Amino acid sequence: MKTIIIIGFIPTLISLLTVIIFYKKLQPKWLQLFFYALVFTLASDIVSAFYSQYFKKSNHFIINIYLIVNFSFYFLIFSKAFETKKLKKIIYTTFIIYLLFALYDIIFIEGFYYFNTYSYCLGGILIVICCLLYFMWLFTSDRLMNYFTLPMFWISTGLLFFYVGSLVLMSLMGYIIENHLDPAGHIYQFIMVTLNVLLYGSFTISFLCNQVWKKTR
Amino acid sequence: MEKNQVIFAVLFATAVLVLLAGFLLFFLVRYRSRSNQYIRERENLKKEFEQTLLQSRVEVQENTFATLGQELHDNIGQLLVSAKALIGVTQRNLPCSPETLNIAEETLGKAINEVRSLSKSLDKEWLQQFDFINNLQTEVNRINAAKTLQINFSHPEKLLLQPEEQIILFRIVQEAIQNSVKHSHAQQIDISASHSVSSLIISIIDNGKGFEKDLMISSGLGLKNMKHRTQLLGGTIEWISSPGNGSTVILKLPVKKSEQ
Numbered sequence: 001m002k003t004i005i006i007i008g009f010i011p012t013l014i015s016l017l018t019v020i021i022f023y024k025k026l027q028p029k030w031l032q033l034f035f036y037a038l039v040f041t042l043a044s045d046i047v048s049a050f051y052s053q054y055f056k057k058s059n060h061f062i063i064n065i066y067l068i069v070n071f072s073f074y075f076l077i078f079s080k081a082f083e084t085k086k087l088k089k090i091i092y093t094t095f096i097i098y099l100l101f102a103l104y105d106i107i108f109i110e111g112f113y114y115f116n117t118y119s120y121c122l123g124g125i126l127i128v129i130c131c132l133l134y135f136m137w138l139f140t141s142d143r144l145m146n147y148f149t150l151p152m153f154w155i156s157t158g159l160l161f162f163y164v165g166s167l168v169l170m171s172l173m174g175y176i177i178e179n180h181l182d183p184a185g186h187i188y189q190f191i192m193v194t195l196n197v198l199l200y201g202s203f204t205i206s207f208l209c210n211q212v213w214k215k216t217r
Numbered sequence: 218m219e220k221n222q223v224i225f226a227v228l229f230a231t232a233v234l235v236l237l238a239g240f241l242l243f244f245l246v247r248y249r250s251r252s253n254q255y256i257r258e259r260e261n262l263k264k265e266f267e268q269t270l271l272q273s274r275v276e277v278q279e280n281t282f283a284t285l286g287q288e289l290h291d292n293i294g295q296l297l298v299s300a301k302a303l304i305g306v307t308q309r310n311l312p313c314s315p316e317t318l319n320i321a322e323e324t325l326g327k328a329i330n331e332v333r334s335l336s337k338s339l340d341k342e343w344l345q346q347f348d349f350i351n352n353l354q355t356e357v358n359r360i361n362a363a364k365t366l367q368i369n370f371s372h373p374e375k376l377l378l379q380p381e382e383q384i385i386l387f388r389i390v391q392e393a394i395q396n397s398v399k400h401s402h403a404q405q406i407d408i409s410a411s412h413s414v415s416s417l418i419i420s421i422i423d424n425g426k427g428f429e430k431d432l433m434i435s436s437g438l439g440l441k442n443m444k445h446r447t448q449l450l451g452g453t454i455e456w457i458s459s460p461g462n463g464s465t466v467i468l469k470l471p472v473k474k475s476e477q
Contacts, residue, residue: 135245138245138249139245139248142256143256144256145249145253147245147249157242160242161235161238164234164235165231165234165238168230169227169231172223175223181223187224187227187228195235198235
């Protein structure tokens with residue numbers, strides 16, 4: 001179990017190291033925000049893992065805080081990536097919907113100390129919609145473009161795989177916990193570590209794509 | 218059993234959804250590569266069309282200049298010669314030719330020379346006999362003779378360009394000189410032509426009043442023509458100017474290896 005947890009940190013660490021090394025050369029400049037997001041992610045993972053291991057208590061409240069900040073960050077990235085005002089407005093609207101629901105979920109539905117599956121699912125669905133909007137924009141653009149040199153293509157790919165893959169597990173998380181279907185958390189760890197590799201691997205490629213693909217062209 | 222079924226269902230659904238997302242991306246990338254090919258072909262066709270259009274415009278302009286040159290020589294030139302001849306006859310018949318008549322005869326002589334010179338510079342066949350350097354030197358001498366400003370022209374022995382390219386280059390430089398003469402109130406124009414490793418660089422520098430570069434390039438028809446002709450030669454043109462600081466035109470043209 002501990003091995004899986006440690007393995008789960010590796011993609012995040014690699015991604016963080018990459019953004020540190022290429023920090024000044026990152027284009028567009030808003031990619032530099034990933035440095036802060038990845039530091040926050042790593043800190044949240046370490047704190048929640050330690051809390052669970054050494055205090056033997058539920059760390060769900062840490063995860064709930066992390067998720068609100070994390071989803072807000074992704075909405076911010078999409079608002080930076082979209083060029084048209086109409087699409088930016090859609091992103092701002094989805095962000096407000098998510099934030100209001102997440103707060104409502106914490107206060108009135110699932111509570112602060114229980115993993116908020118409803119707000120996770122809503123956030124995940126909204127992120128998937130943002131990814132699909134971005135791909136639709138790419139699909140319909142009449143500009144000559146190589147997807148593999150676009151950082152946002154890789155970021156959207158990673159987010160799409162992660163949230164599409166985790167939605168089934170997370171939507172059933174309450175049921176799984178109540179019925180002790182995965183008491184040791186192995187299934188959860190297996191799925192999340194695999195999806196983490198896809199997500200943070202895509203982030204790493206997005207930080208590199210301007211450097212690597214410029215040289216190969 | 219039920220527990221295992223639920224776990225299996227979760228894993229299976231997750232795998233199916235991830236695979237679906239993968240297929241979606243695969244088709245997206247594949248469609249884009251075909252779309253990119255189409256966009257490239259469209260861009261190439263557009264460039265070819267613009268090149269052909271530009272070439273046609275230049276040819277039409279050249280033919281117009283040639284016709285104009287012919288008309289100047291045949292019609293206006295002949296009228297001026299006739300008028301000078303009549304004044305000459307009048308001068309010989311008068312016991313004492315008035316000063317104004319002498320000045321008129323002299324002015325007509327100058328006008329006839331100007332018309333002949335202008336007619337020659339517009340005549341394409343004449344241009345093809347001589348190269349850029351000779352043609353431009355003739356133009357410079359004509360303008361210097363008027364003594365309104367001084368043009369200095371430095372050049373290599375020979376320009377490494379085809380005759381057709383030299384004609385187009387001559388028109389660009391002629392336009393630049395005319396702009397300086399008409400608009401800049403310059404006292405001096407320095408024209409320099411030189412070869413570097415793989416290009417020909419021509420600069421036209423005047424000490425006139427300069428102009429607002431961005432405004433003129435966007436609205437000036439003459440400057441647009443210069444830019445189009447330079448593009449036809451595969452080169453670049455740059456204007457450096459600001460009000461009160463004179464102006465510089467720099468032309469850079471590629472020179473093919475076979476011509477070197």
